[in-house]
Amino acid sequence: MTTTPEDxxxxxxxxAIERLFALFSGIAIGVIMLTVxxxxxxxxxxxxxLAWSYDMIGTYLMVAxxxxxxxxxxxxxxxxxxxxxxxxxxxxxxxxSLGVGYALAVVILTIIALQAGHRMIAAWRGGDLISASVSWxxxxxxxxxxxxxxxxxxxxxIRAALHFGSCVTGRDRPGxxxxxxxxxxxxxxx
Numbered sequence: 689m690t691t692t693p694e695d696x697x698x699x700x701x702x703x704a705i706e707r708l709f710a711l712f713s714g715i716a717i718g719v720i721m722l723t724v725x726x727x728x729x730x731x732x733x734x735x736x737x738l739a740w741s742y743d744m745i746g747t748y749l750m751v752a753x754x755x756x757x758x759x760x761x762x763x764x765x766x767x768x769x770x771x772x773x774x775x776x777x778x779x780x781x782x783x784x785s786l787g788v789g790y791a792l793a794v795v796i797l798t799i800i801a802l803q804a805g806h807r808m809i810a811a812w813r814g815g816d817l818i819s820a821s822v823s824w825x826x827x828x829x830x831x832x833x834x835x836x837x838x839x840x841x842x843x844x845x846i847r848a849a850l851h852f853g854s855c856v857t858g859r860d861r862p863g864x865x866x867x868x869x870x871x872x873x874x875x876x877x878x
Contacts, residue, residue: 699846703763706839710760716752720745739821747818751829755836759843765866774865780855782865787851790844797841804834 723741731737761767774782808830810816817823847864854861 702839702842702846706760706763706843709756709836709839713753713755713757713760716749716756720749720753723749743818743820743822743824747824747826747829748832751832755832758836759839762840762843762847769866779860780858783851783855786865787848787855790848790851793844794841794848797837797844801834801837801841804830804837808834 723738723745727738727741777785808827811825811827811830816826818826850861850864854864
């Protein structure tokens with residue numbers, strides 16, 4: 689496992705939180721699979737489906753599966769990136785463009801996180817419930833969206849600062865620029 693510049697920059701706590709949330713995301717996906725299997729089995733074998741399953745999956749588990757994995761995926765360079773021209777840009781321009789992109793992402797993600805936070809507080813205060821066979825509270829979904837979006841905004845802020853810092857110093861931080869070929873061993877020439 690290679691060391692990322694974020695780990696060397698004093699953000700080990702953030703990385704640990706991201707890994708923990710990614711674990712929770714994986715658990716949520718696993719619970720979705722088990723719930724669907726149980727629901728289908730109950731539906732076709734016993735003719736007694738789980739009336740609450742799709743509401744729980746859609747309200748909580750899908751939200752957790754998505755939002756809790758966002759920041760860890762970014763930390764591991766797992767998001768889709770279109771990098772057709774990055775190898776043609778001069779290094780300072782590359783770092784400036786990536787720094788600006790991450791800074792803009794911070795603004796957008798912060799707005800999303802604040803909106804999710806406001807909705808979470810309003811749902812908590814109002815005692816909002818979904819209209820279904822089981823009246824699930826809605827605030828946990830907003831909380832999951834808030835915490836996942838706030839975490840990726842923080843990761844983007846760190847990335848923006850590191851790219852701007854690399855531009856100023858003229859040195860690439862190890863692991864900051866992802867290349868899909870870095871982790872692959874050299875192929876032998878025939």
